[in-house]
Amino acid sequence: MREMKIKKKLSENILDKFSIDFLRNQVLKNAYGNDDTVIARLDPRILLVWYLFIGLVPWFVNNLWFLIACFLLVLVTTKLARVAGLVLLLFAIGVFTQTGYLLIVSFFFGGNTSTIIPLLILTLKVATCSLASITVFSGLDPDRLSNGLMWYGCPERLSFSISYAYRVLPMLMEEFQNILLSFRMRGNPPAHETFWGKVKYLFYQTKIVMHAFYPLMLNTAKRSRTTVEALEIKGYRYAAVNKNVKKIKLSSMKITYNDLLFLAVSFLWISLSILASKIF
Amino acid sequence: MNIIEIENLTYSYPAAKSPILKNISLQIEKGDFLAVVGNNGCGKSTFCKALNGLIPHFITGDFEGKVTVGGLDTLKSDVGTLACKVGYVYQDFENQIVRPTVLDDASYACLNYAMPDYMERGKEALSLCGLEGREDDYIWQLSGGQTHLLALAGAVSLRPDILILDEPIAQLDPGHADKIYGVLRELNEKQGKTIIVIEHHTEYIADYCKHVMLMKDGKIAWKLPTNEALCRVEELQSCNIFPPQITTAAYRMKQNGCLKDQPLPTTIEEGSTAFQALRYSGFKPLKNISKSCAESAVQFRDVSLSYRSVKGDNRIVFDHLDLEIRKGEKIALIGSNGAGKSTLMKLMVGLLKPETGDIFLEGENIRNKKTENLSRKISLVYQNPEEMFIKDSIKADISYAMQVRRMENFQERTDRLLDRFHLTELKDRDGRLLSGGQMRRASLAIGIALNPGILLLDEPTANLDIATRKEIMRTLTDIKDITETVMIATHDMQLVCEWAERILVLYQGKVVADGTRDDIFGNSSIVETVGIRPPEIFSMGQVLDKKAFCYTVDEFLQSFEEA
């Protein structure tokens, strides 16, 4: 039942205060609002390698110095990538529900170092990996990201999907929002002043969101027909089998001094942390 | 030299009972600017898709006959080869843009066909389409008109000899529409491209096109030079195509025995010679507009609103807006794309809340009211009717609002509404699968289901052919007894002039003009700053005599007579 209660509270927040408009803005901000940052200008291949290291290595290491250094590093890169507030909030909630709450509880209820340290280490690992993925996937331009993935041999379909997703998302959200507004204008939701009313209201809202997908599916179907016809004209399928196209596409990526500098600074920072762990 | 040759083309869609194109034979010359006109559903779009090979390579079905485009037999070439010959811009053009940024989308096709100079081609296409300087923008930062130009650039980048556009200006304000046609004319004259448009705005056809082709029931009735074609007034009207107002006016004058030796004019220039013998009669069309002293229906007091923007400062939509709408008024809200017309309407129904200031609905502040409680008083019909169909049949859609409010005899009321809007036979169909006009009618029926005193319509005539438009206008007069106060946001100046009693002009977040049609169209500084395009017949009257204010063909005929 606890699950129900949390769910109710959260969904009320999400449906009332977090309007879809707000969500749309945050997601767009995250996707497009930070294309002029240091991180966004880095070469995607370099950034992916960096992610592979920072996202993977902390799992195998239990040294506190090292973990704190990694955490600070991704904290800085996340700041540099200018990630949208909502994504950071999600990150915070994610870390909290996984291990963070245990850490706080044991901190306040007389935990000693022997219980706090392992929890701290675990929390740092979780947080570092999440932030690393936020830096790379939110900080990079969608197109550069898909080019980078393609260079590493990801299927062409995936890199197309990423670019296309960023293209359709604003349209889809607007359409979904308008449909929900239709329901709001014409519908008659239960009064939700009392507790019981609130429960009923939650069920009503859930039902409406489900029902909204009926018109959304049909409208999107209409759209995707034109889209796929246009893709056909624009030679999408032709490109999928032509190796030359891939080569031309990938030739636009260039490794600059900035990329190498980014790697070198990260490397310096990490080796300093290892040195610190040796000395102290 | 013929760039397109069609011999005995017959085509039917999969699972269709009868063919949609019937035994078509046609030649189109290189360098032509051809307008394709015809009823809804006469096969115009199908015809165009047969030219770029989508039919039969992509859309299967029964295909007979031979289509040769630029020397290539479409049956024997693949879609890719044909795409380099024929560019296509869809009516729902925003769905043909598949990349997130402008230059990327413009050069996407070239990249896919492995052209090493794809970037240059994309840039070249953008500059041809007037989108220089927007290369790195995201698609959603473009206005509707610019998005259309981008769709065009995507097609132009492959340097095709032929460009096909399906209803290019249906959703655009006059400024953007002129821009598109300007670009097309340049491509036609300077680049020598052959251009085919599906178009029902005959004013634009008269100004820009060289030939007109009329399609009837999947057959080609004729293909004629524009002047000759537009003068076939009766035949066009029988196919629900309305010749330019100037042509219609001259045609009716001829029937009354005037203008004997003149050919029918199609543009204002031609009109000024053809009508030069006419004298202004001093007729003042009267529209009984009484300054309404009725009670207030909606009142805006010092309302400000801005949108969160993705980058940089928020965009201000309204800045300390004051506005009063009185009961019984027929208001038209005009202004370019993005001037805030839809936002104003959403504020009135409570879907958006103002940041500062208050909105009063029949004297009550709506700040703390819930949208669902306002809907008996005020109702909004969206620009895109598809977003209003939330149930699986239009009957269910019309009755939904009444049903959830447990209104008595809602079944009967639904049946009455269906009957009133001539939808009874279609009542079990899904709204989305209806024709354009039927969709509009259904959305109007949904809008007035709760008997709202105030009805707001967002672009009720966009995307409609003229006949359907007339039908919607009839419906609007028809529902006068149900809704007292009606406000329409529109680019359609003929609708504005024929229907509205009060016109509001929105420009940069402010109401810059508010008055009757004479106040607005007679004020040349407003017309110029905001970019309003009066109906062509009004401009014609003005050219002939500055004192003449005639907004319809009827008024023109009364205003001018042979001296």
Added chain:
Amino acid sequence: MELVKKHTSTQSQKLMVFVLTMALYGLATLFTELIPKFQVGVVEFSVEFFLFIPLTLAMLFDPLSAALGAATGELVFSEIMLGQFGGLGELEKFLTVTIGVYIAGRMVRNPKNRKMVGIAAITGTALQLLMGTIVDILKVQFAVEDFEAVAGLPESVFATEGFAFLNDLLFSGILFCLLPTLFLVPKLYGKIEPLLGMRPRDEKTWLGGINIKVIMGAIIAFAVAAGAELLASSGTSLIEWEAEWAESGTALVVGMVVAAVIAVITLVVLKCKAGKEKAQ
């Protein structure tokens, strides 16, 4: 006279279904990603609130395209776009969703037959949940050495995981997967197909029921999924990194630091030079 007629779906129609499912399910999972995951003790409630979308589309159109579209949509919209990408572990979700949706789609011969649609929907959901549960149990089994030897551990793991599975299936599975699918499939059948320019599914266009090939494919995919997840979560015990580097001398670490410093300085100098040259 030439006739072009095809019965089964063409390549382009498959792409249409893929794009449609990806966009819709992607949007839906974007919303669910914003609702934090609930974890009560070890039991994780992993409801796919919107699984009804790909289930419905897989029953109406080509099941494989719908299944892959759904999994890609989730990956792109909710993992990559929001920066919540969790590395190799995401492969498990990708494959289990694909298998569940695909099998459900293959089961339905006549979308008008409500009974069949219902059975398929709940089977697909159950499969997806069951595979998740099995992976979870395996995870504990691998992580804890002498899993069998710890008194009561196997029982408690089976009990909690089993409870989570049943709870998900009976509560969320019915509410969010079974009922909406039952509501949508008959309503959309015959309406959505013409919008995409296809024939509604009938005896001729049906791919045929589940056969050995399908089952074998599903099992192999599941094995890959489980392997990926186990690799992702239990890597700690596989590689003893810490020991290795603890033994390496401080000298080596100092060397690393010096190398990093030199690299950084060289790059800065090179960059400044390049910048000056450009400016000239």
